[in-house]
Amino acid sequence: MTPPAAVVLVFLDPTFPQGRLVDASEPALMATDQGATRGDGIFESMLSTAGSVRKIEAHLDRLESSATALELTVPGQDAWRQAIATALAAYRSSHPADAGAEDQQVVKLIATRGPDGASSPTAWVQVSAVPAKGRHQRESGVDVVLLDRGYPSDVAERAPWLLMGAKTLSYAVNMAAIRHAHHLGADDVIFVSSDGMVLEGPTASVLLAHHETADDGTLVKRLITPQLDSGILPGTSQGALFTAVRAEGWELGYGPLVPQDLLDADAVWLISSIRGLTPVNRIDGQEIGTPALRGQLTSELTSIYSGIQ
Ligand SMILES: Cc1ncc(COP(=O)(O)O)c(C=O)c1O
Incomplete structure (x- = not known):
């Protein structure tokens, strides 16, 4: 047969x-x-x-x-x-x-x-x-390196012919960046603009979270993504997750973000339609938050994300 x-x-x-x-x-x-x-x-x-x-x-x-x-x-x-x-x-x-x-x-x-x-x-x-790899990365998390995209964060407006923010077939550069990360012993990449702003992954949007107790004792959960006008692809997963978590009482933010914001976060994720919400364990070798809080925030957001049609 x-x-x-x-x-x-x-x-x-x-x-x-x-x-x-x-x-x-x-x-x-x-x-x-x-x-x-x-x-x-x-x-x-x-x-x-x-x-x-x-x-x-x-x-x-x-x-x-x-x-x-x-x-x-x-x-x-x-x-x-x-x-x-x-x-x-x-x-x-x-x-x-x-x-x-x-x-x-x-x-x-x-x-x-x-x-x-x-x-x-x-x-x-x-x-x-x-692909089976996505499920494994979602469950185990990924190590990421920061790589220079080589363009400033205002390039989309100044040079529309670069088609920043459009999902074009020209992904050879994105694939080369992932191979470069593998050569460095990492799994994936977060691009940074030439003026130092956090952008996106080669195939995913970037999210970070802070989990704080306010002076009056209430728990504040904040989910932040880089500003959408910095030449990045507007992620459908990021957009849908933001709408869903707002309804659950999370605060939302849209950059601008610098690499130190990622390192100071309680959790960082790469998110895309196929791989889903993938926790970032380390960036340039530095651990993000603690495994316990990262795990807790990941489960909470995964359960919200899984309800999205
Ligand atoms: C560069 C880039 N950013 C972000 C994303 C995430 O987009 P979505 O959540 O719509 O899958 C992708 C998905 O392939 C991507 O290639």
């Missing part, structure tokens, strides 16, 4: 309203596609649980903002939703979830400028398994 395909691909195609399912083991993209030759395109990575994509509106909205930044005309949200449904149905029918196992998949949306000279983009949905 042939094993089920590890990846399911569904292309958005006006002649196939539900999307065009293709065999992922066969060539499907023109070699001249500018997504392949120039990294000229955009994407989203989303998590599906039991057939339903979490935070789908936020992801589709961010895909549209990225498309606007690149002056790329992409299919409308209904076409994406149809193709996502087709791809998830195909993947889940060929990979029935084991009893008790999490029925979760990674759903990627990709849109490129199309082959040279094309008048319309190439767009497809890819469904695949969730």
